[in-house]
Amino acid sequence: MELSRRALLGSAIAFAGVRIGSFSVSCSLEESRKAFHGLPPFTGAAGQSPVLVESSVGLAIENLAWLERKGILIHQPRTVRGPAWVRFDWPISAMIRDFGRVSPISGGVVIARLNDLPVAVRKGPLVVLGSPLGPHVYAGDRDACALLASLTQLP
């Protein structure tokens, strides 16, 4: 795990999850929770149902460990200067604004990049985002809404 305990604790926010039908989301941002609807906390053990994990600002250690056991590494967050867009090419093509900081992610199939940096991956039912999607959904961004809709409709 490249993310130091100090950096992690410095930015960690209480982990919470939401469930949209059989689709589960774990996120830490209040705006993300509003965007993904406030349903009962998700514990990170949703079997084979699609699971979206939104990182970047902070995840609790037990969840990082859980991802690590799945072979997915969330690296040290990086600060983004100026407006920049994360480019998704799965499950749809979409461009979502950065949120000031992004976490590079490795260990799965890369589905989004910021410039050349992989910032979202998928692995089995897991979709892990290193740059928040929720606040942009909450703000009504067309691409963000379309991407989330597409993710929730995955088989």
Next chain:
Amino acid sequence: MKKAIGDNLIPKGWTLENGLALIHKAGFDGVELWLGDKPWFQMSATDAEVRNLRRKVEDAGLVVSNVSNTLDWEIPISSRDPTIREKAKQHIKRQIETAQILGADAILVVAGLVTEETAYNEVYRRTVDNIRDLSEPASKANVRIGCENCCSEQRFLISPREFETFLNDVNSPWVGLHLDVGNIHDTGFPEQWIEIHGPRITRIHVKDVHRKRGRCGDQSVYTNLFLGDNNWVAIRTALEKIRYDGWIIAEMESVYRYAQDQQFFDTSAAMSRFIEGRM
């Protein structure tokens, strides 16, 4: 994306034919025609004269990107005087008709003008009503009305959310935003306007802007592409995000003291770099 420039920038004293030849030689694909500006395109022009104008444009190897007007500032659709409002509707209807004749599917209007005497709220109501009325002939002619964001000059619809509310209130697919990325000054960021309005954008005007200079003294706030404070990489990326593939139209001020035709070549080269993302 295709690039165009306004016929209003053709140097004073030049003929239309020479101006169009210059625009073509400089590498533009089209020309924006301004109703009420140059002698070759006035309200008095008959349909036959407008058809002749189209022939000259096409003979020069160009097409008409859109039809704009210079009349809205003196004859605003938001005027308290109903005779002025009616005149405004007439010239906008003529824009729609001429756009159809010229083979263009979009017009530009400056919708609403707030002044010290004519207050924002009444301007808003009248503008929504009148633009909504004009959406009917626009739909019949298959021409979209693009309301330009003139922000500080117009003192109306200054933020992108405000403009979105306006378009929602007009509530017609035939009415959208003709976005001028140089008109936002220090009130916001064009790339954010682009993301918010997306498919409602009918055309894009380009020029650069000195955000800090403001509208004071005799120094213009506007400048040529890449010389001002716009974030052109962000603007280009936002256009890519919304999948804009329409016209990019240069609306420059004539700033060349010598060799005025050079501005066409320089602007065209800058626009090509913008379109190709080479910045």
